[in-house]
Each structure stands twice: as C-alpha cells, then as structure tokens.
Amino acid sequence: MKTSALILAAGATLASAHYTLPSINSDGTWVHVRQAKNWQDNGFVGDVTSSDIRCNQLRSGTSGALSVAAGSSVKVSVNPNAYHPGPFQSYLAKVPEGQDVNTWDPTGAVWFRIYAEQPKFGSQLTWLSAASYNINIPSCIAPGKYLMRNEHIALHTAGSRGGAQFYLSKAPTNLVAFPGAYSATDPGILININYPIPTSYKNPGPATFTC
Structure with missing residues (x-):
C-alpha cells in the first residue's frame, strides 16, 4: 500500500461564519496543521487575490x-x-524532492483538488454543517510528501462581489496557484443563494482529481 506523508497548514474557508480548521486526525488544536492568522478571532479571508x-x-x-x-x-x-x-x-500539493515538508513554500501552480462538496437542492441550497469532514486520499496518489489545503467557503453574503468568506488550513492533474485559482466573479463565489434559489452550483477551482 502506498503511503504519503501529508502536512497541513490552516487556511481559509469561503464562508461568512467564523471558525478555524485546526487539526487533522486529532481532537487537539493545530495538530499537523500550521497555525492560521485567524486562530484568535476566527476571522476569514475575503480577497481571492491575496x-x-x-x-x-x-x-x-x-x-x-x-x-x-x-x-x-x-x-x-x-x-x-x-x-x-x-x-x-x-487540495494537495506535492513537495519537490529535496525540500522539507515543514518549510516548503507552495507558490505557483502546484495544487490539485481532491474533494469538492456539492449542495443539496430544494427550497434552499444546503451543505453539510459539520465539526469535521472525512476526506478520501485518492488511491493512485504517488508516495511522497504533500501539503494539504482545506477550505470552507461561506456564501451567505456572496451576492455581492467580495462577499464570500474563506476559512483555510493546510496541513498528473490540473495544477493551480493560490492566489490565481479563483476570481472574485467566479459563479461559485459571486452568487446569491437566497433568492431566486439556484438550481445548480459550480464549485470554484479546477476539475477534481480522479484516479
């Protein structure tokens, strides 16, 4: 069985809620996750170009x-x-050979998406509101060291540009860069989910990786 060492650094969630993503496979705080700037106030990132x-x-x-x-x-x-x-x-980003997983800076088009949650449709769009998410690591991922970037995108004030809020952490495919992967006008970021109720939703970012 192939084994991949992952390290995660806390990042942002696209949401207007206030929370953090402080750990992976642990009930502790900032375990296997780089401490985020919002660790005290649970704030968010609102600028996709930052x-x-x-x-x-x-x-x-x-x-x-x-x-x-x-x-x-x-x-x-x-x-x-x-x-x-x-x-x-x-998202995952593979750490280059010779680089330290603890210090490597993942700039440029190095990220590929492994999970994108879709809403349930009805009288309103609903997503899972949870204290934890189980993310499957694709079985064909090559052994090595990786960074994992997780985000929740809050859309309750996303009807105007810049209204989406990102809560992040981070602990061959479509590789993307952050910033750069998202535009403030992407349909999955600039969207009024309240009225009229959307009948579809397009996640921002690249196609999700599959084996």
Missing part, C-alpha cells in the same frame, strides 16, 4: 507531518463547526 488565500498561515513549520495511506481518509476538524452555507474543498 497571498493569504493560499493558507492564511501565521508562521511556517508545524507540529509534525502525518503519514497516511493512499486510498484512506483523513478527518479535518472545524472549530466550532462550519455553520454557514457553502462548500468544503480540499
């Missing part, structure tokens, strides 16, 4: 990498929970 959209991290380094098997899942915790409407998404 370098903070990458990870919103306060400092480099982490408490240690997490070893996981390709094909298994990891639990991403949200504190207190992702209570605003909007999608949860996860």
Whole structure:
C-alpha cells in the first residue's frame, strides 16, 4: 500500500461564519496543521487575490507531518463547526524532492483538488454543517510528501462581489496557484443563494482529481 506523508497548514474557508480548521486526525488544536492568522478571532479571508488565500498561515513549520495511506481518509476538524452555507474543498500539493515538508513554500501552480462538496437542492441550497469532514486520499496518489489545503467557503453574503468568506488550513492533474485559482466573479463565489434559489452550483477551482 502506498503511503504519503501529508502536512497541513490552516487556511481559509469561503464562508461568512467564523471558525478555524485546526487539526487533522486529532481532537487537539493545530495538530499537523500550521497555525492560521485567524486562530484568535476566527476571522476569514475575503480577497481571492491575496497571498493569504493560499493558507492564511501565521508562521511556517508545524507540529509534525502525518503519514497516511493512499486510498484512506483523513478527518479535518472545524472549530466550532462550519455553520454557514457553502462548500468544503480540499487540495494537495506535492513537495519537490529535496525540500522539507515543514518549510516548503507552495507558490505557483502546484495544487490539485481532491474533494469538492456539492449542495443539496430544494427550497434552499444546503451543505453539510459539520465539526469535521472525512476526506478520501485518492488511491493512485504517488508516495511522497504533500501539503494539504482545506477550505470552507461561506456564501451567505456572496451576492455581492467580495462577499464570500474563506476559512483555510493546510496541513498528473490540473495544477493551480493560490492566489490565481479563483476570481472574485467566479459563479461559485459571486452568487446569491437566497433568492431566486439556484438550481445548480459550480464549485470554484479546477476539475477534481480522479484516479
């Protein structure tokens, strides 16, 4: 079974709620996750062109990498929970040979998406409002060291440009850069989810990686 070492750094969620994503596979705080700038006030990133959209991290380094098997899942915790409407998404970036997973800076088109949550449609759009999300690591991911970027995008005030709020963490395919992967006018970011009720939703970002 292939094993990939992942390290996560806390980033932003696209949501107007206030929360953090402080741990992976742990009930502790900032475990396997780089501490985020919003760790005290649970704030968000609102500018998709800011370098903070990458990870919103306060400092480099982490408490240690997490070893996981390709094909298994990891639990991403949200504190207190992702209570605003909007999608949860996860990305990976492979650390180059010779680079330290604790200090490598993931700039440029290095990220690929492995999970994009879709809403349920009805009288309103609804997404899972949870204190944790189980994210599957694709079984065909090559062994190596990776950074994992998780985000929740809050859409309750996304009817006007710049209204979406991002809550992040970060612990061959479509590779994208942050900033750069999102535009403030992407249909999954600039959207009124209240009225008229949308009948479809397009997640911002590239196609989700599949084996």
